[in-house]
Every structure is written in structure tokens, then in C-alpha cells.
Amino acid sequence: EIVMTQSPATLSVSPGERATLSCRASQSVSSNLAWYQQKPGQAPRLLIYGASTRATGIPARFSGSGSGTEFTLTISSLQSEDFAVYYCQQYNDWYTFGQGTKLEIK
Amino acid sequence: EVQLAESGGGLVQPGGSLRLSCAASGFTFSGYFMSWVRQAPGKGLEWVANIKQDGSDKYYGDSVKGRFTISRDNAKNSLYLEMNSLRAEDTAVYYCASLYSGYFLYWGQGILVTVSS
Numbered sequence: 001e002i003v004m005t006q007s008p009a010t011l012s013v014s015p016g017e018r019a020t021l022s023c024r025a026s027q028s029v030s031s032n033l034a035w036y037q038q039k040p041g042q043a044p045r046l047l048i049y050g051a052s053t054r055a056t057g058i059p060a061r062f063s064g065s066g067s068g069t070e071f072t073l074t075i076s077s078l079q080s081e082d083f084a085v086y087y088c089q090q091y092n093d094w095y096t097f098g099q100g101t102k103l104e105i106k
Numbered sequence: 107e108v109q110l111a112e113s114g115g116g117l118v119q120p121g122g123s124l125r126l127s128c129a130a131s132g133f134t135f136s137g138y139f140m141s142w143v144r145q146a147p148g149k150g151l152e153w154v155a156n157i158k159q160d161g162s163d164k165y166y167g168d169s170v171k172g173r174f175t176i177s178r179d180n181a182k183n184s185l186y187l188e189m190n191s192l193r194a195e196d197t198a199v200y201y202c203a204s205l206y207s208g209y210f211l212y213w214g215q216g217i218l219v220t221v222s223s
Binding site: 055 | 153167208209210213214
């Protein structure tokens with residue numbers, strides 16, 4: 001099983017600043033990597049697929065990069081609605097998720 | 107508007123059974139692989155099962171293989187999860203989701219299953 005490790009577990013950032021979230025795979029997943037946002041009491045929402053393609057309706061301030069084993073989700077200028085938990089997911093070999101990064105207001 | 111609505115959750119005793127349903131609307135249900143994904147309280151996400159568009163192929167995570175059965179009825183735009191021999195560690199919010207090229211495109215709001223005596 002491919003293990004996905006996200007860091008940090010919690011990230012404190014001020015509104016308007018940039019947030020950088022990391023995701024590492026235990027073996028190469030090529031570009032078969034997705035990112036999701038989850039707010040309390042809500043279902044996850046797809047943000048990014050193919051490591052760097054924004055899903056329909058996702059603002060341009062969200063961007064994804066990386067391939068192989070190292071991936072990054074960047075939110076360029078944090079809005080109040082962006083504070084949530086973010087998960088990465090690989091789909092190169094079945095499906096596994098990272099443990100999540102909680103993005104909180106500083 | 108795409109909608110996925112789960113139902114059938116609740117409290118069940120260890121060793122018991124439960125059947126979840128998911129009603130889909132707003133997209134061509136029969137054109138998508140469908141999945142169940144779960145989330146234990148305060149924990150991360152875990153893929154549970156997939157089913158092919160026509161129901162001919164089914165795939166399961168190791169933790170539920172042999173105990174859970176996924177099925178669908180395209181005429182009713184519905185997805186199901188039959189859960190048997192339930193354990194405390196199956197306690198979670200269960201989401202139905204559409205699968206597209208490996209990622210989960212649309213998600214339901216989730217339904218809580220609690221396994222406890």
C-alpha cells in the first residue's frame with residue numbers, strides 16, 4: 001500500500017498570506033495525485049487532480065505542483081473561507097489518502 | 107446540480123448488518139464508476155469500495171473485503187453498500203462519491219454508522 005504523508009499537521013497562517021502544504025508518497029505515484037478541502041461537518045471537495053489541474057469552479061489562488069513522490073498545494077492569498085482541512089490522495093495504485101493538514105487562522 | 111444523498115445509517119451492534127443507500131441526481135449516474143469512502147470520527151479518509159458503471163466489476167479495500175458488498179441500480183440512479191459482520195472500527199461517516207479517472211469528483215453529504223453495544 002502506498003502511504004501518503006502530509007506536513008505539517010497544522011499550519012497557522014494569516015488571511016492574505018500564502019499557505020504551502022506538502023504531501024509525500026512512499027513510492028512514485030507519477031502525477032496521479034488529487035487534493036481535497038474539507039470543512040467541519042461537510043463532505044470533502046475536489047480541488048486539484050493530476051497533481052496540478054484545478055477542478056471546475058476552483059479559484060485560481062489554489063495551485064498544485066509536483067510529481068513522483070513530492071507534491072505541494074499552494075494557496076496564494078488566503079481568504080476566510082479557505083481555513084479547513086486539506087487531504088491529498090494518490091490514485092496510481094488503488095486509492096490512499098494522507099492524514100490531512102489543518103489550515104487555521106493565525 | 108449534482109446531488110448524492112446517503113441514507114440508511116444508524117446504530118448497530120457488533121456483528122450486525124446494515125445497508126446504506128445513495129440516491130444520485132443531476133448527472134449521468136450510469137456513466138460513472140461509483141465509490142464508498144469513509145471517515146472515522148476525527149480521523150482521515152479511507153476508500154472502501156468501487157463499482158464499475160454496469161456493475162460487472164467490484165473492488166474493495168482490505169479492511170472490508172469479504173464483509174461488505176457494493177451494488178448499484180442504474181434504473182433507480184442508486185448505489186448501495188451492504189455491510190455485514192460489523193465491528194467497532196467500522197464506525198464512521200460513509201460517503202458515496204463518483205469516481206472519475208481515479209479521483210473522487212462528486213461527494214454526498216455523508217451518513218453516520220455507529221457500531222456499538
